Amino acid sequence: MNKETFLQRYIDIETKIFIKSDKNKKIEDLFNGGGIDVNANFSLADILYMLSELIAKEIIIRQPLYGKLIYPILSDHVEQNNVEAIKALLRLDQHLISYQGYSKDTKYSSWALLEKGLSISPNDKELLELSERKTRDYLDYTLHELPIGVLYGDNGATIEECEELIKEVEKYDMLCSKLDRNESELIMQCRYYYSTYKAYLSVFKSYKNFEDYLGKEGGSPK
Numbered sequence: 001m002n003k004e005t006f007l008q009r010y011i012d013i014e015t016k017i018f019i020k021s022d023k024n025k026k027i028e029d030l031f032n033g034g035g036i037d038v039n040a041n042f043s044l045a046d047i048l049y050m051l052s053e054l055i056a057k058e059i060i061i062r063q064p065l066y067g068k069l070i071y072p073i074l075s076d077h078v079e080q081n082n083v084e085a086i087k088a089l090l091r092l093d094q095h096l097i098s099y100q101g102y103s104k105d106t107k108y109s110s111w112a113l114l115e116k117g118l119s120i121s122p123n124d125k126e127l128l129e130l131s132e133r134k135t136r137d138y139l140d141y142t143l144h145e146l147p148i149g150v151l152y153g154d155n156g157a158t159i160e161e162c163e164e165l166i167k168e169v170e171k172y173d174m175l176c177s178k179l180d181r182n183e184s185e186l187i188m189q190c191r192y193y194y195s196t197y198k199a200y201l202s203v204f205k206s207y208k209n210f211e212d213y214l215g216k217e218g219g220s221p222k
Helices: 003-016 020-033 044-056 063-078 083-091 093-103 110-120 125-143 159-179 184-201 210-218
Strands: none
Touching (some): 003 020, 044 083, 063 093, 083 093, 083 125, 125 159, 125 184
């Protein structure tokens, strides 16, 4: 079965069948009844073509399709250091998270894929922009519990983790410069709160909480 035939059958399932469980069953049948050997039938170029068509036509990419076809081929080419495969997986990051939830295949994370892609192609604009957006979202997250404190993961940052965050925001500053993007306000806030929270952690017993410390010692971001 060539890519055009397979793609059209999938689109027909998605647009002509209206119950999710029936859609998923038909997709299973498409694989099981089609005699499809993923690696033998489809190349990376085929997958990139199908993804482009599905996205352009606003067709939902369901997990059976992702798990049985898209992920196996893309991940195989990621192992071969193919940047286009890395970028395709990153564009489908929510699908990757869902797939990992039921497959327990945690070989890749978005951060690991970005790091791998940029190690291969350090000036790739799409990868740089993806890295900037993901880092910005994370830096915003670390500050969203203020004035209670600075977050690292699900918990408040330790002194050592504040040091890591300080390094991370410096890397982010360089990334923004490379992309000619102005995120000076966020960078200023991160530098201030990371260093101030780190200082607070060394004397926290002398204050009610971080808000109390900020009011007495903290000054303001600048």
